[in-house]
Structures are given as structure tokens and as C-alpha cells.
Amino acid sequence: MFKVLVSDPISDLGIQQLHDAADIQVDKNTGLSEDELVAIIGDYDALLVRSQTKVTERIMQAGTKLKVIGRAGVGVDNINLEAATHRGIVVINAPDGNTIATCELTFAMMMAVARQIPQAYKKTVSAEWDRKSFVGVELRNKVLGVIGMGRIGSEVAKRAKVFGMEVFGYDPFLTEERAEKLGVKLGTVNEIAAAADFITVHTPLTNETRNILDRPQFELMKKGVRIINCARGGIINEQALVEAIDKGIVAGAAFDVFVEEPPAADHPFLNNPKIIVTPHLGASTVEAQENVAIDVSEEVLHILRNEPFKNAVNMPPVPPVVLNKLQPYFNLGEKLGRFVGQMADGPVSEISINYAGELMDVDTNPLTRYVVKGVLTNHLGHEVNLVNAMHQAKQRDLNVTVQKSSATGSFTNLVTVTLKSKSEERTLAGTLLAGYGERIVRVGQYPVDISPEGTLLLISHNDKPGIIGRVGTLLGSNDVNIASMQVGRKDIGGSAIMILTIDKEASKDVLDQLAKLPEIQNVRELTL
Ligand SMILES: NC(=O)c1ccc[n+]([C@@H]2O[C@H](COP(=O)([O-])OP(=O)(O)OC[C@H]3O[C@@H](n4cnc5c(N)ncnc54)[C@H](O)[C@@H]3O)[C@@H](O)[C@H]2O)c1
Numbered sequence: 001m002f003k004v005l006v007s008d009p010i011s012d013l014g015i016q017q018l019h020d021a022a023d024i025q026v027d028k029n030t031g032l033s034e035d036e037l038v039a040i041i042g043d044y045d046a047l048l049v050r051s052q053t054k055v056t057e058r059i060m061q062a063g064t065k066l067k068v069i070g071r072a073g074v075g076v077d078n079i080n081l082e083a084a085t086h087r088g089i090v091v092i093n094a095p096d097g098n099t100i101a102t103c104e105l106t107f108a109m110m111m112a113v114a115r116q117i118p119q120a121y122k123k124t125v126s127a128e129w130d131r132k133s134f135v136g137v138e139l140r141n142k143v144l145g146v147i148g149m150g151r152i153g154s155e156v157a158k159r160a161k162v163f164g165m166e167v168f169g170y171d172p173f174l175t176e177e178r179a180e181k182l183g184v185k186l187g188t189v190n191e192i193a194a195a196a197d198f199i200t201v202h203t204p205l206t207n208e209t210r211n212i213l214d215r216p217q218f219e220l221m222k223k224g225v226r227i228i229n230c231a232r233g234g235i236i237n238e239q240a241l242v243e244a245i246d247k248g249i250v251a252g253a254a255f256d257v258f259v260e261e262p263p264a265a266d267h268p269f270l271n272n273p274k275i276i277v278t279p280h281l282g283a284s285t286v287e288a289q290e291n292v293a294i295d296v297s298e299e300v301l302h303i304l305r306n307e308p309f310k311n312a313v314n315m316p317p318v319p320p321v322v323l324n325k326l327q328p329y330f331n332l333g334e335k336l337g338r339f340v341g342q343m344a345d346g347p348v349s350e351i352s353i354n355y356a357g358e359l360m361d362v363d364t365n366p367l368t369r370y371v372v373k374g375v376l377t378n379h380l381g382h383e384v385n386l387v388n389a390m391h392q393a394k395q396r397d398l399n400v401t402v403q404k405s406s407a408t409g410s411f412t413n414l415v416t417v418t419l420k421s422k423s424e425e426r427t428l429a430g431t432l433l434a435g436y437g438e439r440i441v442r443v444g445q446y447p448v449d450i451s452p453e454g455t456l457l458l459i460s461h462n463d464k465p466g467i468i469g470r471v472g473t474l475l476g477s478n479d480v481n482i483a484s485m486q487v488g489r490k491d492i493g494g495s496a497i498m499i500l501t502i503d504k505e506a507s508k509d510v511l512d513q514l515a516k517l518p519e520i521q522n523v524r525e526l527t528l
Pocket residue numbers: 074075076095098099102147148149150151152153170171172173202203204205206208209230231232256257280281282283284
């Protein structure tokens with residue numbers, strides 16, 4: 001039974017599939033402090049949040065069973081992603097479910113600021129019939145600057161076109177073709193600042209986007225410009241905005257988000273007649289809340305049940321076409337990593353992987369994670385998983401290099417993994433054989449044919465008569481049954497290896513006795 005903690009208000013209808021699942025127990029406990037969460041999180045396999053719960057490193061440290069943090073929404077700035085990645089906790093979000101809700105709020109804010117609806121409402125309900133103070137502006141024929149042309153920014157741009165606005169967009173990933181398709185002119189932030197009558201931001205808050213609209217940009221703006229932020233507090237410098245209003249540059253602003261939420265009672269936006277505010281309501285529609293909760297619940301179920309999932313924030317997505325080609329290799333990759341990892345003696349400084357044959361033209365990055373996970377599993381056990389494998393390697397100064405080649409010998413595909421340390425190199429190669437599945441086809445310099453599973457004995461020895469018999473007799477007399485055996489040698493009478501698949505692990509004592517047999521150089525037991 002998996003336990004899921006819901007620590008922010010999340011649509012019950014949306015998480016119904018979690019309630020319905022026989023293997024899931026859902027507990028709702030919202031509004032907890034960090035200390036309160038730390039006290040209970042150790043019981044849970046999954047944590048579901050929106051933006052209120054700050055998922056700190058302390059919480060993750062206490063969440064020893066935590067496998068996944070699900071964010072029912074887009075922004076994950078309330079989750080310490082580095083700590084999650086380090087601990088191998090998958091962070092997923094629901095990037096699509098609240099796009100329209102936030103786009104529509106942006107539009108509502110733009111119209112409200114153009115016509116001063118909240119200010120007019122306030123006077124009217126106070127029985128003041130003031131028709132002079134609220135002469136607004138139309139959107140038609142105005143220039144809208146959109147900074148951040150992702151999901152929400154693009155939807156805002158589409159709607160603005162219908163309102164007869166000219167749209168300028170800036171986004172480092174906005175190509176000319178896409179801009180043309182959307183009917184958007186490309187511009188830099190400063191060009192947009194200088195040209196726009198309305199500016200709306202739709203980026204995440206990053207080091208690059210923090211204060212993307214600051215004093216120098218306000219100085220460039222036309223008098224009477226209106227500014228909207230329904231993305232994240234801090235993208236626009238709050239103090240610089242207030243100054244620009246005081247200078248008569250900005251005619252009005254609409255903010256749904258703040259640097260600190262909720263803003264302090266003396267926050268300069270709260271009493272400024274030119275600024276309208278809402279309490280982070282972008283995603284607050286019935287539809288959006290259901291959508292994000294459904295999306296995140298589905299993914300949490302997949303992750304807890306060890307099934308493929310798509311929206312991990314701390315793991316790059318794998319397009320279906322790549323996944324289809326690579327999936328059959330995942331087990332082989334991990335087994336090769338585990339095998340070669342157990343062959344190495346000293347501290348390894350490099351994992352070098354060569355993908356050959358039909359893997360040459362595929363994006364093999366996801367497969368590399370499996371290989372690296374396999375190598376590290378020998379030392380890190382359950383601490384390493386697909387989320388943190390590359391991160392764990394980097395932390396240990398373990399260089400991962402990948403090459404592609406066409407040379408496969410007689411195979412159609414070949415994955416070769418070499419572990420390099422200061423003193424040695426250990427190499428292993430495997431293939432996926434049609435009809436036979438995964439096979440290890442080379443250990444070091446020796447061609448072999450082994451199914452990578454179970455417990456193996458890897459014995460290096462001199463190629464002399466009688467060795468196989470002595471090894472078999474010793475194992476038999478210690479009740480260790482041999483399921484299969486492979487021998488490999490380069491030259492008659494030279495060095496050779498023997499790889500035995502055994503039905504149960506041999507004891508340390510048996511391994512020591514094997515090592516002492518004549519002509520034996522080295523004995524290793526490997527678990528795959
Ligand atoms: N107010 C709310 O309740 C609410 C609701 C949903 C989303 N949001 C926020 O809205 C923002 C946008 O969400 P989205 O779903 O459209 O995300 P998205 O990832 O689809 O789009 C973000 C875009 O910003 C662009 N970007 C990144 N750095 C940039 C830079 N330096 N300059 C210009 N563009 C840059 C990215 O390339 C991307 O296209 C996020 O911050 C999200 O958290 C707020």
C-alpha cells in the first residue's frame with residue numbers, strides 16, 4: 001500500500017483516481033508548517049502540493065520513503081529541485097492543465113486595467129456615481145508585448161490578435177517560423193519596452209528573468225503603458241514599477257503574483273490606485289484545478305507503480321518515438337552497468353559508453369542513465385535511480401562519455417561499456433539478439449555468450465587442463481549448482497576466463513577456496 005499526502009487544497013474530483021486505487025491511501029492535511037510536515041512525511045511515498053507548501057530539503061530529508069512530489073500546477077519554485085534530484089525523488093508537474101485559466105485571467109486583468117473596472121466598482125458600491133474619472137483605453141490597434149511565449153504567452157498572443165492588437169513577442173525559444181504562425185513580431189525585451197502599450201510577462205522566475213523589467217526598461221517605455229504580471233512575483237521589479245507610475249510612465253498595472261506571497265499589509269501595490277491586484281488566482285478555475293489534479297494523479301500512480309511517466313521536471317522527457325526504439329535496451333544497459341561495475345577494483349574516474357549499429361542514430365541519453373545507474377547501484381544501492389544517476393556520477397567526479405560507431409562485429413547493435421580508473425580499464429559489451437533477448441558478448445578481451453541475469457562467477461585463470469573439473473567439483477561439494485558455463489580465451493595456454501551462472505550465491509568461504517585452486521588468478525561473484 002502506498003501512502004499519498006495532499007498538503008495543499010487540490011480538487012477532490014481530480015484526485016478521485018487516487019482515492020479509487022486499491023493500492024493507494026490518500027491523506028489530506030493542508031496548511032501544515034515545515035515542522036509539522038517534517039514530523040509526518042516519513043510515512044509517505046508521495047506528496048501532492050500546489051504553490052503554498054514549500055517543499056524544503058529538510059522535508060525531503062525526513063521523507064525517507066518519498067518517491068515522488070507531484071505539483072498540481074506549473075511552477076515548481078516552491079520545491080527544492082536540487083535536493084529532490086540528489087535524493088532521487090521524482091518531481092512532476094501538470095504543465096498543461098491551467099494554461100487557459102491563466103491566459104484568461106491575464107486577459108481579464110488587461111481589460112480591467114484598461115478600463116479601471118476594480119476602481120470604478122469600488123466607487124460605485126460606495127454610492128459614488130463617478131463617470132469622469134474612468135475614461136479608459138481600447139485594446140484595438142494597441143501594441144501588446146509578450147515576454148515569454150510558452151504555453152500561456154502564446155494563448156494570450158492568439159487572443160490579443162482577435163482583439164485587433166499588434167503583438168510583439170520575446171522568448172529565447174521563439175523561432176521566426178512559429179512567431180509568423182502566431183502572427184507575432186519578434187523583438188528584444190528593450191524593443192518591446194519601447195514599442196508596447198501593454199506588456200505582459202509569462203516566463204518562469206529564473207536568474208535570467210528576475211527583474212527582466214527594471215528601471216532601465218521603464219525608462220524606455222511609452223508614457224501610458226500598462227503592465228500585467230500573472231506569472232511570478234519578481235519578474236518585474238516591484239519598486240521600479242511604483243516609481244515608473246509616480247513618474248507618469250506607467251498608467252496602470254495588474255498583478256496576480258508578488259515577490260512575497262501574501263504581500264505585507266504595507267506593500268506599495270496595495271494602496272496604489274493605479275495598481276489592481278488579485279491573490280495568485282491564475283489557476284483558480286474549477287476546470288483548471290480538475291485538470292491539473294487529474295494529470296498529476298495519473299503520473300503519481302505511474303511512478304509509484306513503476307510504470308513509464310512523462311512529466312518529470314527533474315528528468316528530461318523522452319519523446320515516444322525515441323522511447324519505442326530504446327525501451328528494449330534499458331534492461332541490457334542497466335545489467336551491463338551492474339556487471340562492469342562489479343568488475344572494477346579501484347575508484348573509477350570514467351564510464352565510457354559506445355553505442356553501435358542500429359543505436360547509432362538514436363538519442364541514447366535515456367539509455368545512458370540506465371547504464372550509469374547500473375554502475376552506481378553496486379555502491380549506492382537504492383540511493384541511485386534514473387532521476388539522480390547522472391547527478392550522482394557528477395558529484396563523484398565520474399566522467400560519463402558517449403561515442404557512437406558503426407562497428408558491431410557480426411551484431412546489428414552493440415553497447416560497449418568501459419570503466420576507467422587510474423590503474424585499469426574494464427570493458428564489457430552486450431547486444432540485443434532478435435529472438436534471444438539480452439546477451440553479454442564480450443568480457444574484457446574474451447568473446448562470450450551470457451544471459452545477464454542471476455548470480456555469476458567470473459573466474460580468471462590460466463588456460464590449463466583440469467581447471468573446469470576442479471572448479472565444478474569444489475562448487476558441487478559445497479552444494480552450489482552450476483546452471484551454465486562459458487569459457488573464453490584468446491590463445492591456447494594463455495589467460496582465460498570462465499563465467500558460471502550459479503543457482504545460489506556462493507559463500508565467502510567457497511569463493512576463497514576457489515581462489516586458492518591451482519592456476520586460478522581471480523574469482524569474483526557478480527549479482528545482476
Ligand atoms: N498566476 C498563476 O496562478 C499562474 C498559473 C499558471 C502558470 N503561472 C506561471 O506562468 C509562467 C508561464 O507558464 P507557462 O505554462 O506558459 O510556462 P512555459 O514553460 O510554457 O512558458 C514559459 C516560457 O518562458 C520562456 N522563457 C524562459 N526564460 C525566458 C527569458 N529570459 N526571456 C523570455 N522568455 C523566457 C520559455 O522559453 C518558455 O517558452 C510560469 O512562471 C508559471 O509558473 C502562473
